[in-house]
Amino acid sequence: MTAIVQTRDLTRRYGATLALDHLTLEVPQGAIFGFIGPNGAGKTTTMRILTTLLTPSSGEAWVAGRSVLRDPLEVRKVVGFMPDFFGVYDNMKVWEYLDFFGRSYGVAPGRRSSMIGELLELVDLSHKRDDFVMGLSRGMKQRLSLARTMIHDPALLILDEPASGLDPRARIELRELLKELRALGKTVMISSHILTELAEMCTHIAIIERGKLLAAGDVQTILRSLQPHRTLEVRVLRGIGQAEALLRPRGDVLNLRREEIPAEAAPAEAVPAAAEQEAPPAEQPQTLLIDYTGDEAGMGELLAALIGGGVVVTRFAEQSSDLEDIFMQVTKGIVQ
Known part of the structure; x- marks a missing residue:
């Protein structure tokens, strides 16, 4: 399977802290890739490097064959990034929010208008088109943020803790939406520490701790390697x-x-002797x-x-x- 993301010895230091320690990783094209690790493991640092928002201390990374160091503008054309914090502008309506980002990515006016309608329908927010963004619920804001990441039709979606703060219904809706995006041909890289959410949708995973990659591959292969029987x-x-x-x-x-x-599963009452003689116990x-x-x-x-x-x-x-x-x-x- 072709890799849409590749990193080689990716390293990032913040002063004396080693956030990423020679990370070598591949994300297969068309996968829903779970990037798993405790807080402070290096997940967000990796994602910010892949989206060209952060420069590595050493090492290299490529997205769709483009170097994040030498071709950052080309990388941004093929990546949609959804950070863990939803930032908006005051007094902006839902359609205006998407239109603003469409303009920022240079999407042509005619295409921009149709994309806004298509994306709002995809994330089930068509009925909120003229509502102000700040009046949306947390789950609706997450869906709108996801729509914003797709306004320029990127091949790769990088989502940092997208289920954070969502209620159970909103998490289920988000999970189904991500499955639909994969069916549309998108590759989704998603970080989270809510493992039960990732388990139901990820095809591949990578586990990172203290900046080091501990395991990576498709879920079933990793399971077999850890539990050979x-x-x-x-x-x-x-x-x-x-x-x-x-x-x-x-x-x-x-x-x-x-x-x-369990003891509580045992019958609570003894069977009378007469009943035992009438029929053998099951x-x-x-x-x-x-x-x-x-x-x-x-x-x-x-x-x-x-x-x-x-x-x-x-x-x-x-x-x-x-x-x-x-x-x-x-x-x-x-x-x-």
Whole structure:
């Protein structure tokens, strides 16, 4: 996959503080790229360098093949930047706000007018076209700011903490909008420490701490590298002992354990003796957790073996790690 962003040994110092430490990174074209790290990790510094707002102390970066050092004006034509703070001018209406930035980017008058309408429709703000910007809600301001980043039709959108301060509904709307932008062919680089938000939309991630890159790549590849085996969750209604006997000899099963049933899940009342004589008690479902090294085809064979052995299986699924698991595993919680 072609990289739209490349950095090589990117370094930035603020006095004695090393904000970026020889960062070498690639952002694939067409990706939703999550840039993850604690506060002070170097995320905003990286984004400001990529948008030509900050000069690196050393190293180099390219956006769409253009050098941020030698061709900053060309870089600005292909990048839309949404900072973490929404700055506006007083007494400016929504359409005027977009028109102002369109003029600043040199968008032709005819194209500018149509772009304003298209972008307001895209971010669902057409009904607010003639409202004053300062009267919008936080979520609407974020959507308007996103529209502003696209007024010159850039190939790359760089969004610094776009979900900060948004209520749950506004975050969901923003997430769906970013997915739609990717479907339109945009590459989105988004920084955040709200990992649950990124987990549902990112195709690739990079984790940074104290200016150093700790991990980067597509989400599934990173998960596989950090956890080389799968964890399968098998819910058994009947035949738990038979299931264990079938699974333990297999070479692709590293470990097998029963998941503990919480005490509160146990029946609260004893079954009367007379009732026990009338009907045998139903078996309680139990869950087996399997550390498994095989592939997808092997998982199918494993399930077939269980069913063929008379085990009643009501659930068979792979437990998936998430971005929080990755983040906690590779970072040390150090800030600078």
